[in-house]
Amino acid sequence: MYAVTGRKVAMIGHSQGGSMPRWALKWWPSARNATRSYIMLAGANHGIITGSLVSSLAGIPGLSLLPVGLFPASFYQFAIGSHFVEALNNGDETPGDIVYTSIYSGFYDELIQPVAPVPTAAVDWNQESPKVANILLQDTCPGRFVDHATIGLTDAMTFQLVLDALTHDGPADVTRSGGSALCGLASTIPSQIIAPQAVSGIIALLKQESLASIPNPHLTTQEPPLMPYTQQ
Numbered sequence: 001m002y003a004v005t006g007r008k009v010a011m012i013g014h015s016q017g018g019s020m021p022r023w024a025l026k027w028w029p030s031a032r033n034a035t036r037s038y039i040m041l042a043g044a045n046h047g048i049i050t051g052s053l054v055s056s057l058a059g060i061p062g063l064s065l066l067p068v069g070l071f072p073a074s075f076y077q078f079a080i081g082s083h084f085v086e087a088l089n090n091g092d093e094t095p096g097d098i099v100y101t102s103i104y105s106g107f108y109d110e111l112i113q114p115v116a117p118v119p120t121a122a123v124d125w126n127q128e129s130p131k132v133a134n135i136l137l138q139d140t141c142p143g144r145f146v147d148h149a150t151i152g153l154t155d156a157m158t159f160q161l162v163l164d165a166l167t168h169d170g171p172a173d174v175t176r177s178g179g180s181a182l183c184g185l186a187s188t189i190p191s192q193i194i195a196p197q198a199v200s201g202i203i204a205l206l207k208q209e210s211l212a213s214i215p216n217p218h219l220t221t222q223e224p225p226l227m228p229y230t231q232q
Contacts, residue, residue, distance in 0.1 A: 001034075008036035010166055014152035015111070016074065018043025018102075018121075023088060025095060027229060032096030039165050039172070040102045041152045042112045046089060046120040047080030049113045055079040055223070076223035080120070083223055087230045093123045099131045100124075101171040103161055105146040106138040112148065133171035135161060140174050141183035156185035 018040035077084035104121035165172035
C-alpha cells in the first residue's frame with residue numbers, strides 16, 4: 001500500500017495480531033518507514049498468564065521426552081518472560097516515527113492478563129509519551145463488559161476509539177472521542193460477520209485449505225529459538 005500510494009499506512013491488530021506486527025516494526029526499518037499509526041486491540045505485548053501456565057506444564061518431568069509437543073510454539077512465546085517477549089520489548093518498545101494506541105479490557109478479557117499493576121497490553125507504560133496511548137476501557141466506563149472477542153468484533157466504544165486514532169495525527173484520545181458518552185454506545189454486530197455470503201465464503205475457504213493440506217500447528221515441548229538477527 002505504501003509503495004503504491006506513497007502514503008504511510010495505519011495498521012490495526014487484535015489479540016496475537018496486536019503484538020506480532022510489533023516484531024516487524026522492531027526489526028525492519030522498511031516496516032517502520034511505511035507505517036504512520038499502529039492500533040492494538042487486546043495485544044499480548046508483555047506476555048500473558050495462560051502462556052506462562054503452558055510453559056510451567058512443559059517443565060513437568062517426562063514431557064520433554066514426548067515425540068510430539070502438546071502445545072503450539074506461540075503458546076510458549078507468549079509466556080511472561082519468554083525469549084520472544086523479552087526480545088520484543090528490549091530497548092525501545094515503540095520504535096520509529098509512529099503513533100501507538102493500545103486498547104484493552106479489564107478482568108473480562110479471559111486471555112490478556114494481567115491488567116494490574118502493570119497491564120500486559122500496554123506499551124511504554126507510564127512514560128507519558130505523546131505518541132503513545134494506553135487505554136483501559138473500564139477506566140472510562142466502569143463495569144463495561146468487553147471480553148477478548150468482542151473488543152475486536154462488536155464493541156462500539158472500541159470502534160470509536162479506533163476511528164479517532166485513524167483520523168488524527170496522534171494516538172486515540174478518549175476525551176476527543178466522546179469521553180463518558182462512549183459508555184452509552186451499544187455493541188453492534190457488523191453485517192459482514194453474519195451476512196450469508198460471508199458464511200459461505202468461510203466454508204469455501206475451509207474446504208479449499210483442507211484439500212490443499214492440513215495446517216501445521218507447530219506443536220513443540222518448548223519455546224523455539226529466536227532468529228539470529230535478534231541478537232544484533
